[in-house]
Structures are given as structure tokens and as C-alpha cells.
Amino acid sequence: GKVFHIASIPGDGIGPEVVKEGFKVLQEIEDQDGSFRFESREFPWGCEYYHKYGKMMDDDGITQLKTFDAIYLGAVGYPGVPDHISLWDLLLKIRKSFDQYVNIRPIKLLEGAESPLLPAYHDIDMLVIRENSEGEYAGAGDRLFQGTPDEVALQTGVFSRKGTERIIRYAFEEANASGKSVTSISKGNALNYSMVFWDEVFQEVSEEYPHINTYSYLVDAASMFFVTDPSRFEVVVTSNLFGDILTDLGAGLTGGLGLAAGANINPTREYPSMFEPIHGSAPDIAGKQKANPLAAIWSVSQMLDFFGEEEWGTKVLKAVEKTMTDGDVLTPDMGGTATTAEVGTKVVECLKQMK
Ligand code: NAD
Numbered sequence: 001g002k003v004f005h006i007a008s009i010p011g012d013g014i015g016p017e018v019v020k021e022g023f024k025v026l027q028e029i030e031d032q033d034g035s036f037r038f039e040s041r042e043f044p045w046g047c048e049y050y051h052k053y054g055k056m057m058d059d060d061g062i063t064q065l066k067t068f069d070a071i072y073l074g075a076v077g078y079p080g081v082p083d084h085i086s087l088w089d090l091l092l093k094i095r096k097s098f099d100q101y102v103n104i105r106p107i108k109l110l111e112g113a114e115s116p117l118l119p120a121y122h123d124i125d126m127l128v129i130r131e132n133s134e135g136e137y138a139g140a141g142d143r144l145f146q147g148t149p150d151e152v153a154l155q156t157g158v159f160s161r162k163g164t165e166r167i168i169r170y171a172f173e174e175a176n177a178s179g180k181s182v183t184s185i186s187k188g189n190a191l192n193y194s195m196v197f198w199d200e201v202f203q204e205v206s207e208e209y210p211h212i213n214t215y216s217y218l219v220d221a222a223s224m225f226f227v228t229d230p231s232r233f234e235v236v237v238t239s240n241l242f243g244d245i246l247t248d249l250g251a252g253l254t255g256g257l258g259l260a261a262g263a264n265i266n267p268t269r270e271y272p273s274m275f276e277p278i279h280g281s282a283p284d285i286a287g288k289q290k291a292n293p294l295a296a297i298w299s300v301s302q303m304l305d306f307f308g309e310e311e312w313g314t315k316v317l318k319a320v321e322k323t324m325t326d327g328d329v330l331t332p333d334m335g336g337t338a339t340t341a342e343v344g345t346k347v348v349e350c351l352k353q354m355k
């Protein structure tokens, strides 16, 4: 049968706790299906590794990861290592090295999930397509006149034509396949170079898809409408930083960070794609078995879709929903008293029942 090679990077804080539950789910699927199996290798990279070896990953880490079909990552960053070092040397390095330029983050209110907007809105179902390779995260900038009263810090947003076009086109293709609208979220009024350019490219690409409804919002107004009228949004395409912020906002509307998943995709498949919950290492609850593994498990569902095993991807999401509608085994963030491991086991039980 087929073998899917998965590189596992549990990382920091609650990362290892939630990734463990993701693998429980993969194991159950392998046992039930029989037509494929997963081969995984764990990489102990992260902040503890940094304290031991002075680096976040092996020097040839990117080469080591290259041959895998997918990377499954928990979280990176922990007090004790400056965040800009831990993130740039591991998570952001992987996204960039493997040109994972599409960050797919579903903001969808699953059955059984709590929302501060309920009972008003049941139809929160957007797909945020976040540009994931450049923009405000280009890493370009400078620190000038350090230690003087004239000190200046520069952070340059880089929006290339290729980079902007390809992400917008990806959003249109996604909308084309699902019959949905595309909304661009930008900020051309203030960001008079980058976002004016973004808006122009959005206009150009939209002309190639005359049958698709398009909308364009400024990011400030969009933030309000996310909360007051989320049903306006279907496929959303936005820049790296705006997408980062808007998807945590979206998570707050659909069950919290414990239930928000993301996929970092390289559509050419020349290099591995990476699947991870959108939350961080949650130092405030780390090591206590309090973390909600459902976000990480949803990311497993995205990974299965990516492998072409969509039936399993859908089943995993259904099992997550069943876990929440049953409601007897949930972590504290969802009002329960169960441990991370108990919730993972519950999802596996739901998968068994769905056989
Ligand atoms: P965070 O996402 O780690 O936590 C924010 C809040 O949400 C905390 O109260 C936390 O307890 C809660 N939370 C997050 N995930 C949860 C889960 N699965 N279950 C229950 N509650 C959960 O964000 P932060 O505190 O701003 O960042 C902590 C560290 O993580 C920083 O070093 C940051 O840079 C890093 N970070 C990493 C990633 C990543 O690896 N992709 C993402 C975001 C932040």
C-alpha cells in the first residue's frame, strides 16, 4: 500500500501535547483503512534544543525535511528564547524555505462549537487564504543609529508581482471550485505602495474570473464585519500580517484558539507542506494537559485532504464535531474538565463509532 511520510516537529509548550493526540488519530485511521500507512519521524527541534545546542534546528534541517510528504508541527516559541529568533530560525524558516506561500485557515463554526455570536449566527464559514511567504514578513529592514536619540527601526513590506498574483489567483481557483465569492482585505488608503499595488493586482486577476463575485474591504472595517456580520465572507484573501491577525480574531468567533487549524501549502508539491494549529505554545497552560488538541486534530484532517484521502479528512472533522456535540469530554477552554489525552482518545472513539 501507499506510505505517507510525515515529519513531526512537536516543538514547544503545548506543541508536544497536542501533536501526540494528532498521531493517535492518524494511528486509528491507519488501523481502520489498511490501504495506506503513515511513516513518521520526530525532530526534537525547538527552544529546548536551542538551550542545548545553541540553535533551533540542525544546520541541514531543511535538507532533512525535504523528502517528507508533509510536516506536522505543534508550536514554536517559549519564554527564555527571544521570539524573533525561535520563530525565524524554525517555523518561518520552514514556511519560506519550502515556499509554502498559501496559508489556508478555515474560520468555520463547527457543530457543537461555542461562539460569542450565537445564537445570532450559525453560518460562519469562511476560508481565509493568507499570503504566507512575503509581505510584512519579508524579514527586510534595518536598525539605524542604535543607542542614539535618533534611533530608527525599519520593517519593509515586500509585495512582489509574482507573490501577490499567485496568492490572489489561488483564492480565485478555490472560489471557482466551490462556487463562492472572493473578498480581498487590504489597506490601500494608508499603505500607499504595498496595498495600492495589492488592490491593483486583485482587480486584474478578478477580470480573469468574471463569473465570480468579488468584494474588497479595508482591514479595519473588515475586522468589524467579521464580528457583526461574518456571513458576508466566503473565500477571503489577504496579506501575511492581516491574515495572521484576522484568523486569531476568527478563532475567537468559532470556538477559540483550541479549535483553529491551518495548512501551509506549497501548491507545486516540489517541497513538503506543513500542517499546524494556528495557536502558539501557550506557556500559561503548558505541561498541564489542559491544552485542547482539537485544533491540531483539525490540522490532521487538512493533511489527509492534502494526501488525497478526503473521505478521511471529512471523517476526522466529523469526529471533532461529535466530540463537541457529545460534550462529555472537553478541555477547560471549552468548559470541560478533561485532559488533552482524554480528548484525543474521545476523537478516536468517535472515529471507531463512525466505522
Ligand atoms: P498562544 O496561541 O500560545 O496563546 C494565547 C492564549 O490562547 C493563551 O491563553 C493560551 O492558553 C490559549 N490557547 C492557545 N492554544 C490553546 C489550546 N490548544 N487549548 C487551550 N487554550 C489555548 O499565543 P501567545 O501566548 O501569544 O504566544 C505564546 C508563544 O507561542 C510565543 O512564543 C509566540 O511567539 C508563539 N506562537 C507560535 C505559533 C506557532 O508556532 N505557529 C503561533 C502563535 C504564537
Ligand code: IPM
Pocket: 077, 087, 091, 092, 244, 278, 280
Ligand atoms: C501564526 C503565528 C506566527 C505568524 C508567528 C509565531 C511567527 O502567529 O502562525 O499565526 O505570525 O505567522
Ligand code: MN
Pocket: 244, 245, 248, 278
Ligand atoms: Mn498567529
